[in-house]
Amino acid sequence: MSSEIHKKYTVNFDKSKHEIIIGRNIVTTISNFITEETNDKRVLIVIDDFFSGEVLNSLLQELSKLEFAVRVYRFTAGKQHKNLNEAVKLYEILESNDFARDSTMIAIGGGVIGDLAGFVASTYLRGMNLIQVPTTLTAMIDSSIGGKVAINFRKTVNAIGNYYHPILNLIDLQFISSLSELDFRSGLAEIIKCSIICDRALFDTLNTNDVEVLNREEDILLKIFCRAIEIKLDHVRNDVKEQNRRLKLNYGHTLGHSVETSTGVFEEVYRHGEGVSIGMVGAAYIAGGLFNCGDRILHKHEEILKKYGLPIKVDSDKIGFERTKLLKECIRNIKKDKKRKGNKLRFILPVEIGKCEICSDVTDELISESFGYLIQ
Numbered sequence: 001m002s003s004e005i006h007k008k009y010t011v012n013f014d015k016s017k018h019e020i021i022i023g024r025n026i027v028t029t030i031s032n033f034i035t036e037e038t039n040d041k042r043v044l045i046v047i048d049d050f051f052s053g054e055v056l057n058s059l060l061q062e063l064s065k066l067e068f069a070v071r072v073y074r075f076t077a078g079k080q081h082k083n084l085n086e087a088v089k090l091y092e093i094l095e096s097n098d099f100a101r102d103s104t105m106i107a108i109g110g111g112v113i114g115d116l117a118g119f120v121a122s123t124y125l126r127g128m129n130l131i132q133v134p135t136t137l138t139a140m141i142d143s144s145i146g147g148k149v150a151i152n153f154r155k156t157v158n159a160i161g162n163y164y165h166p167i168l169n170l171i172d173l174q175f176i177s178s179l180s181e182l183d184f185r186s187g188l189a190e191i192i193k194c195s196i197i198c199d200r201a202l203f204d205t206l207n208t209n210d211v212e213v214l215n216r217e218e219d220i221l222l223k224i225f226c227r228a229i230e231i232k233l234d235h236v237r238n239d240v241k242e243q244n245r246r247l248k249l250n251y252g253h254t255l256g257h258s259v260e261t262s263t264g265v266f267e268e269v270y271r272h273g274e275g276v277s278i279g280m281v282g283a284a285y286i287a288g289g290l291f292n293c294g295d296r297i298l299h300k301h302e303e304i305l306k307k308y309g310l311p312i313k314v315d316s317d318k319i320g321f322e323r324t325k326l327l328k329e330c331i332r333n334i335k336k337d338k339k340r341k342g343n344k345l346r347f348i349l350p351v352e353i354g355k356c357e358i359c360s361d362v363t364d365e366l367i368s369e370s371f372g373y374l375i376q
């Protein structure tokens with residue numbers, strides 16, 4: 001299989017610099033990159049359980065040709081495993097095999113693996129080399145970029161975390177073809193999010209090319225995919241620690257995380273992107289009430305999300321919850337949102353499609369009303 005590079009971005013965050021390389025069949029080229037970066041030959045590869053067979057064998061062969069001492073840790077996917085227990089297992093492997101700061105951790109998988117392995121790499125010996133190889137759409141355009149790494153703790157999503165940048169982010173498009181419909185659509189939610197916060201043209205492209213996108217046609221996919229990455233980079237570049245502009249990337253996450261947490265951190269009911277989809281509808285509902293713009297923006301949200309088969313409401317019966325209890329739980333959990341300042345929640349709200357604002361004066365009544373609209 002010949003490898004092909006489509007695009008490279010050089011990223012300067014804080015004082016660090018690395019490349020995001022987008023291509024096809026490029027995962028096996030990692031060994032050359034590590035050789036250029038470090039003399040240390042110890043490598044820990046944390047892989048998602050979907051990843052096996054020919055590609056994994058070729059990667060291991062390439063690494064062994066260059067005499068790397070490789071350990072592979074296979075991780076059972078699912079956000080219920082993004083926790084301290086799993087982190088400890090990785091620390092044990094690193095410590096008992098004398099990994100050093102300039103040894104390398106390679107995270108090959110979705111956002112769960114990238115976040116967990118990234119968190120461990122950021123804390124082991126106060127930071128070792130990390131290479132991100134995101135394999136879900138969510139991880140490719142979102143979680144592997146911008147340096148946020150974290151694990152869940154008790155019932156709080158991403159409660160313990162860090163900002164830590166990889167030495168390389170290798171995005172191999174070959175992984176997209178094996179993604180389930182659910183994971184593919186879930187990743188598209190984050191691209192739709194990017195369009196709503198700042199790019200009307202991207203929103204229009206998504207609206208008119210839904211069939212091609214859902215068929216995973218490479219040209220259109222690459223176009224919307226790269227645009228989403230550029231939007232992410234643009235929001236993170238001068239605000240890594242999320243004081244201002246980067247906050248906007250959390251559009252849909254305030255209500256979405258609360259729904260995700262309330263329906264189950266341990267038993268996954270919604271994929272992250274599905275939670276964001278529901279959260280965006282709730283935020284559009286709030287915007288309608290706050291900016292007196294009626295239902296126009298809300299309808300546009302519902303229309304595009306439905307086109308992409310993403311959830312716009314929570315069907316309590318279907319997911320086995322009692323509606324009133326779930327409502328109460330969501331209202332309780334939203335108060336723990338990480339973006340809050342003091343007791344004030346900060347919402348990202350759309351003023352129109354392609355433009356949003358950060359807003360701290362949403363009343364408790366309006367928040368409850370929006371959950372009432374979302375949860376059926």
Ligand SMILES: NC(=O)c1ccc[n+]([C@@H]2O[C@H](COP(=O)([O-])OP(=O)(O)OC[C@H]3O[C@@H](n4cnc5c(N)ncnc54)[C@H](O)[C@@H]3O)[C@@H](O)[C@H]2O)c1
Pocket residue numbers: 048049050077078079082109110111112113115135136137138139142143144145146147148149150157158175176177178179180183186271272273
């Ligand atoms: N750090 C950040 O900035 C950030 C941003 C967004 C989301 N996140 C985190 O990311 C996580 C969600 O990530 P996700 O949606 O990728 O979920 P995930 O990592 O759980 O992956 C979803 C499923 O896809 C499978 N999979 C992965 N790659 C595959 C492939 N190429 N083919 C077939 N199956 C594949 C996995 O085995 C898993 O079953 C959440 O924990 C969320 O908090 C972090």
